[in-house]
Amino acid sequence: MSKNRTIIDIATALGISPSTVSRALNDHPRISNETKEKVKKLVFELDFTLNPMASSLRSNKTQTIGMIVPGISYYFHATVLTVVQNLLWKEGYQVIICQSNDSPEVEKELVNTLYASRVVGVIAATTLRTTDFSHYDILTRNQIPLVFYDRVPVNYYPAQIVKGDDYKGGFEATEHLIQLGCKSIAHISGPLTCNLYKDRYAGYIDALKKYKIPYRQDIVFFHELSMDNAVESIKKIFKMETKPDGIFTANDTSAIGALMVARELGIEVPKEFKIVGYSNDPRSSIISPGITTIDQHPDLIGQQLAITILDLIRGAETNLITEPIITPITLTIRESSKA
Amino acid sequence: MSKNRTIIDIATALGISPSTVSRALNDHPRISNETKEKVKKLVFELDFTLNPMASSLRSNKTQTIGMIVPGISYYFHATVLTVVQNLLWKEGYQVIICQSNDSPEVEKELVNTLYASRVVGVIAATTLRTTDFSHYDILTRNQIPLVFYDRVPVNYYPAQIVKGDDYKGGFEATEHLIQLGCKSIAHISGPLTCNLYKDRYAGYIDALKKYKIPYRQDIVFFHELSMDNAVESIKKIFKMETKPDGIFTANDTSAIGALMVARELGIEVPKEFKIVGYSNDPRSSIISPGITTIDQHPDLIGQQLAITILDLIRGAETNLITEPIITPITLTIRESSKA
DNA sequence: ATGAAAGCGCTAACAG
DNA sequence: CTGTTAGCGCTTTCAT
Numbered sequence: 001m002s003k004n005r006t007i008i009d010i011a012t013a014l015g016i017s018p019s020t021v022s023r024a025l026n027d028h029p030r031i032s033n034e035t036k037e038k039v040k041k042l043v044f045e046l047d048f049t050l051n052p053m054a055s056s057l058r059s060n061k062t063q064t065i066g067m068i069v070p071g072i073s074y075y076f077h078a079t080v081l082t083v084v085q086n087l088l089w090k091e092g093y094q095v096i097i098c099q100s101n102d103s104p105e106v107e108k109e110l111v112n113t114l115y116a117s118r119v120v121g122v123i124a125a126t127t128l129r130t131t132d133f134s135h136y137d138i139l140t141r142n143q144i145p146l147v148f149y150d151r152v153p154v155n156y157y158p159a160q161i162v163k164g165d166d167y168k169g170g171f172e173a174t175e176h177l178i179q180l181g182c183k184s185i186a187h188i189s190g191p192l193t194c195n196l197y198k199d200r201y202a203g204y205i206d207a208l209k210k211y212k213i214p215y216r217q218d219i220v221f222f223h224e225l226s227m228d229n230a231v232e233s234i235k236k237i238f239k240m241e242t243k244p245d246g247i248f249t250a251n252d253t254s255a256i257g258a259l260m261v262a263r264e265l266g267i268e269v270p271k272e273f274k275i276v277g278y279s280n281d282p283r284s285s286i287i288s289p290g291i292t293t294i295d296q297h298p299d300l301i302g303q304q305l306a307i308t309i310l311d312l313i314r315g316a317e318t319n320l321i322t323e324p325i326i327t328p329i330t331l332t333i334r335e336s337s338k339a
Numbered sequence: 340m341s342k343n344r345t346i347i348d349i350a351t352a353l354g355i356s357p358s359t360v361s362r363a364l365n366d367h368p369r370i371s372n373e374t375k376e377k378v379k380k381l382v383f384e385l386d387f388t389l390n391p392m393a394s395s396l397r398s399n400k401t402q403t404i405g406m407i408v409p410g411i412s413y414y415f416h417a418t419v420l421t422v423v424q425n426l427l428w429k430e431g432y433q434v435i436i437c438q439s440n441d442s443p444e445v446e447k448e449l450v451n452t453l454y455a456s457r458v459v460g461v462i463a464a465t466t467l468r469t470t471d472f473s474h475y476d477i478l479t480r481n482q483i484p485l486v487f488y489d490r491v492p493v494n495y496y497p498a499q500i501v502k503g504d505d506y507k508g509g510f511e512a513t514e515h516l517i518q519l520g521c522k523s524i525a526h527i528s529g530p531l532t533c534n535l536y537k538d539r540y541a542g543y544i545d546a547l548k549k550y551k552i553p554y555r556q557d558i559v560f561f562h563e564l565s566m567d568n569a570v571e572s573i574k575k576i577f578k579m580e581t582k583p584d585g586i587f588t589a590n591d592t593s594a595i596g597a598l599m600v601a602r603e604l605g606i607e608v609p610k611e612f613k614i615v616g617y618s619n620d621p622r623s624s625i626i627s628p629g630i631t632t633i634d635q636h637p638d639l640i641g642q643q644l645a646i647t648i649l650d651l652i653r654g655a656e657t658n659l660i661t662e663p664i665i666t667p668i669t670l671t672i673r674e675s676s677k678a
Numbered sequence: 679a680t681g682a683a684a685g686c687g688c689t690a691a692c693a694g
Numbered sequence: 695c696t697g698t699t700a701g702c703g704c705t706t707t708c709a710t
Contacts, residue, residue, distance in 0.1 A: 006703055017681045022705060030679055049455040053401070054703035057392040057686050072424065073417040082411045086438060094456070097436050099425060116388035117433070256625065286595065286622045345687055356697045361689060369695055393687035396702050 005048050014038060025050060056118065064094045065309060066114035068124040070102045070151075075281050076298050077125065080149070083302025084123065091310060093120075102127045108135040121145040121309045126152070128194050128224070133157050145312030149305055152324070154195050160312060161324035162304050166196055169294040169329040170203020173248045173276040176292070176331055178211045180339050182246035182274055186219035186237050188230060188254045197222075200250045200278065219244050230257030238265055246274040246337075252281035255291045259336065275336040290334030300327050344387050353377060364389060395457065403433045404648060405453035407463040409441045409490075414620050415637050416464065419488070422641025423462065430649060432459075441466045447474040460484040460648045465491070467533050467563075472496050484651030488644055491663070493534050499651065500663035501643050505535050508633040508668040509542020512587045512615040515631070515670055517550045519678050521585035521613055525558035525576050527569055527593045536561075539589050539617065558583050569596030577604055585613040585676075591620035594630045598675065614675040629673030639666050 007025075011018040016035065023031045024039035042048075056062045065088055069077040085095045098114065100107040104127050114122055115138050122139055126148065133153050139146045146159040153159075177185050187204050190197035201220075208215055218240070221233040230249065234257060237244060249255045255277025262269050269275060269289055277284055280295035304327055312320055346364075350357040355374065362370045363378035381387075395401045404427055408416040424434045437453065439446040443466050453461055454477050461478055465487065472492050478485045485498040492498070516524050526543050529536035547554055557579070560572040569588065573596060576583060588594045594616025601608050608614060608628055616623055619634035643666055651659055 004703095007705095008703080018703090019682080019705075020680055022703095023680085026705085032679060035679080047451075051396070051703050052456055053392045053396040054686090055705075057390070057396050057688085058703080058705045060686070062392070072411065072421045073414075075412075078412040078417045082438065085411065085436065086440070089437070094435055096433055097424065098428070099421065101425070112386075112388075117391055283622055283625045286626050288627060343687095346689095347687080357687090358689075358698080359696055361687095362696085365689085371695060374695085390687050393702090394689075396704085397687080397689045399702070 004051070005046060007050070010039065010042055010046070010048060014042060060118070062094075062118045062120055063092055064096055064117060064119045065313075066096050066098060066110075066117070066119040066122045068098045068100055068107060068110050068114075068122065068126075070125060070127060071099050072097065076150070076279055076296065079298035080302040080305065083299050084306050087303065087306035088310070091306075100127050102129075104130045104132075111135050111138065115139060115142070115144070119144065121147075121313045123147045123149065123305050123309055125150040128191065131193055145309060147305060147309050147312065149301060150196070152195055154193070154198065158321065160308055160321050162301060162308055163195070163324060163326060164296040164301060165326045165329045166199035167203045167206075169278060169296070169331075170200035170248070170250075171207045172203070172329070172331045173200075173278070173292075173294055174204045174207035175211070176333070176337060177246040177248060177274055177276060178207060178213065180246070180270075180274055180337060182244075183213065184216065184219070184242065184244040184246070185213070186216075186221075186244040186247040188221045188223075188225070188233055188247065188249040188258075190225045190250055191222060197250050204248055216244075225249075225251045225254050227253050227257050230254035231261055234258045234261040238262075238267065243273075245272070246276075248276045248278075250278050252277040252279045252284045252291065252293055255293065255336070256283060256287060259287060259289070259291065270336050270338050280332055285334065289336050289338075292334045292337035293332050295330045295332045297327060297330065343390070344385060346389070349378065349381055349385070349387060353381060399457070401433075401457045401459055402431055403435055403456060403458045404652075405435050405437060405449075405456070405458040405461045407437045407439055407446060407449050407453075407461065407465075409464060409466060410438050411436065415489070415618055415635065418637035419641040419644065422638050423645050426642065426645035427649070430645075439466050441468075443469045443471075450474050450477065454478060454481070454483070458483065460486070460652045462486045462488065462644050462648055464489040467530065470532055484648060486644060486648050486651065488640060489535065491534055493532070493537065497660065499647055499660050501640060501647055502534070502663060502665060503635040503640060504665045504668045505538035506542045506545075508617060508635070508670075509539035509587070509589075510546045511542070511668070511670045512539075512617070512631075512633055513543045513546035514550070515672070515676060516585040516587060516613055516615060517546060517552065519585070519609075519613060519676060521583075522552065523555065523558070523581065523583040523585070524552070525555075525560075525583040525586040527560045527562075527564070527572055527586065527588040527597075529564045529589055530561060536589050543587055555583075564588075564590045564593050566592050566596050569593035570600055573597045573600040577601075577606065582612075584611065585615075587615045587617075589617050591616040591618045591623045591630065591632055594632065594675070595622060595626060598626060598628070598630065609675050609677050619671055624673065628675050628677075631673045631676035632671050634669040634671045636666060636669065 007018045007021045011021045024036045088095050098110040149162045152161045189201045192198045223229045255275050258275050267273050277291050277293040280293045284291040284293045346357045346360045350360045363375045427434050437449040488501045491500045528540045531537045562568045594614050597614050606612050616630050616632040619632045623630040623632045
């Protein structure tokens with residue numbers, strides 16, 4: 001194991017002091033350009049890098065940003081992660097990705113570990129069932145910038161929020177079905193404790209109101225958005241006397257479930273029954289008929305997250321938390337909702 | 340910002356020395372159980388955690404493992420990452436995930452940065468075009484455990500390898516088509532510089548040989564496995580005088596492409612043309628007809644990776660590199676290859 | 679614009 | 695089994 005070089009090696013080689021080398025490397029203003037260049041040249045030649053542990057220990061600051069997601073492999077989060085990680089890496093930050101596996105207990109532990117690791121910022125999508133956010137207090141209390149995205153606190157919490165326009169998504173999905181002539185539109189929603197479903201549901205309701213379509217409680221479902229649950233609900237729908245002629249589901253898995261049940265029962269989509277999902281999961285474009293869905297543009301959300309956390313970290317003195325940042329959505333029309 | 344507690348606070352509160360606290364916390368063998376418990380109790384009560392920077396600086400060891408992947412959002416890698424990250428986290432390691440975006444230059448930079456970060460181990464899937472692996476030397480030269488998976492060095496390189504059984508996958512896919520009665524089987528492969536495609540291709544060849552099916556150069560394609568490339572190749576196939584009656588593609592995207600072209604041209608799958616893909620991408624089960632494919636069990640690969648890197652890290656003194664570890668694959672039969 | 683000196687919080691010899 | 699003493703490599707006063 002070749003012993004690592006230190007700042008002292010650079011200093012002695014150049015006949016200057018370690019502090020000067022340190023300052024040169026950190027672009028300290030009161031160091032002559034001449035010295036800076038001299039130092040940087042040698043550092044480059046020797047392929048020297050500062051020991052990040054030593055820097056962090058001394059300055060009590062890391063270059064690490066924590067990111068908490070329910071799971072890496074969900075399409076939406078994977079895409080957000082990809083963008084965030086790439087952008088922050090370019091800015092010299094390590095991103096440490098943590099998975100809550102949708103467990104509030106694990107989430108709590110993750111926050112503590114991230115805090116103990118002295119991260120300089122945290123980006124988090126909470127679990128579906130997190131209603132108490134006090135385990136994040138340790139961050140806010142210590143002025144560690146915190147940005148929530150996607151699944152965010154429903155009530156006030158002193159952290160920045162970045163999220164897709166779920167209300168608009170719900171509204172446009174429903175309006176689209178109405179404009180296609182649907183008279184009775186079912187809805188599969190997740191639990192209303194989660195902002196995502198609350199907002200999409202609100203959009204659904206308001207679209208119905210706008211077009212004076214009566215709300216039918218018997219065709220609106222609230223449950224975890226798994227395939228099994230979806231299939232069960234859809235089957236109920238198709239057994240009703242007055243069947244709905246369309247459905248808006250709060251995720252694409254449920255929409256796929258709806259399509260499968262319809263196929264099984266010989267109900268023609270979109271002719272007899274129209275479907276709109278949510279998220280633009282890759283599967284929704286592959287299945288036939290393709291499923292109309294709301295694209296949340298996870299890449300845009302990722303970009304916004306990177307920008308936001310960097311702003312907060314760099315301007316940490318001033319309190320920069322603003323109103324929630326809402327990113328746009330796009331209704332993506334496919335065969336499942338053609339006229 | 341509440342000042343963080345140190346080991347000294349614990350020591351003075353308990354009337355012992357900081358080194359004893361340190362040793363107790365690190366489960367040093369020559370510390371009395373009594374003292375250990377006393378220390379751990381207080382540490383628990385105060386919610387104290389060691390400053391990882393200080394520990395790392397002093398011991399010149401981190402608790403960080405680097406992982407290099409082409410991209411987080413590829414289904415296969417996302418699944419592997421999920422498992423690896425969860426398992427290593429449980430063992431007290433941070434995983435720092437890096438994306439090469441399939442660029443050898445970026446990959447090189449990542450290795451250097453990980454080395455500079457004093458990671459204690461690296462897990463890597465190289466880019467499709469990495470043929471020179473010398474940028475990994477900095478790790479092996481400094482005895483930092485290195486495990487390649489999926490895309491691995493084709494020639495000898497002194498690092499552990501974990502990979503799916505690509506040869507067998509290629510063989511079984513092809514044999515399956517033959518047993519279904521196919522007389523002429525096309526193949527879409529990636530570049531043979533990459534072990535994945537080399538091995539799958541070798542399996543294809545050997546299955547043909549075993550069943551005495553002549554190799555037709557005009558129906559075997561080597562190119563990047565994108566949808567566009569696949570569509571182009573398949574169109575060529577269907578224009579031929581003697582059309583093949585089946586195809587084995589080295590990934591699922593190409594298989595989906597094949598299915599789409601067939602659908603467009605009114606060629607019935609599986610009746611006239613049978614398709615087998617590779618990877619068991621979620622899309623392959625959703626599309627209709629469902630696509631027969633080779634499941635690589637990314638979760639098993641992830642488990643094996645976690646076990647392997649931990650072994651290497653913990654037994655770093657002895658050189659533990661073994662022959663490549665080959666994980667099993669499973670032929671997953673769907674409608675695209677029914678008799 | 680630069681240097682000298684102190685010390686971040688911890689672990690590891692070296693004692694005993 | 696435990697305490698004492700040195701640093702790990704860097705940044706940051708405080709000097710000049």
